Amino acid sequence: MVNKMDVNELHSAGLASLPLTRVKRLVGVYVVIALGTLAALAVMTSVAPSLATSEAWGHAVIVAVFAILLPLRTRAALKGSGSGLRAITIIGCVLLVVNLVEAALPGVFPGWMRVEMVVIAVMMLAVATQSIRARRNPSADHR
DSSP states (O other), rough: OOOOOOOOHHHHHTTHHHHHHHHHHHHHHHHHHHHHHHHHHHHHHHHGGGSSSSSHHHHHHHHHHHHHHHHHHHHHHHHHHHHHHHHHHHHHHHHHHHHHHHHHHHTTTTTHHHHHHHHHHHHHHHHHHHHHHHHEEEEOOOO
């Protein structure tokens, strides 16, 4: 069984509603933050190595992997894929929890990265909330 709809069904069902538009924007910001984090670490590796720890690099690589995966699933959700929307919700919830836990670990990550983690957690709370709204009431206009 395939969970796809054609474009006309998608718009008539309201799946391209405001919550998914918000998700798309938040995912775009997430990608920018992920790329910015990698760029910052690259610079800090040579300028201030104490701020570019191996833990920070590990976190940044994982964030970058999700920066590839999340836009793909968002695109699928915008095309009407139920599994894409479910994946966005799951990824958002996992990233929310993991980033909050990592930010709370004492002495593991540099301060600047803790701020980045909290920002990502807040964004993922919004992503999860909006994707849940889209899943619960796909035909309503959530303005």
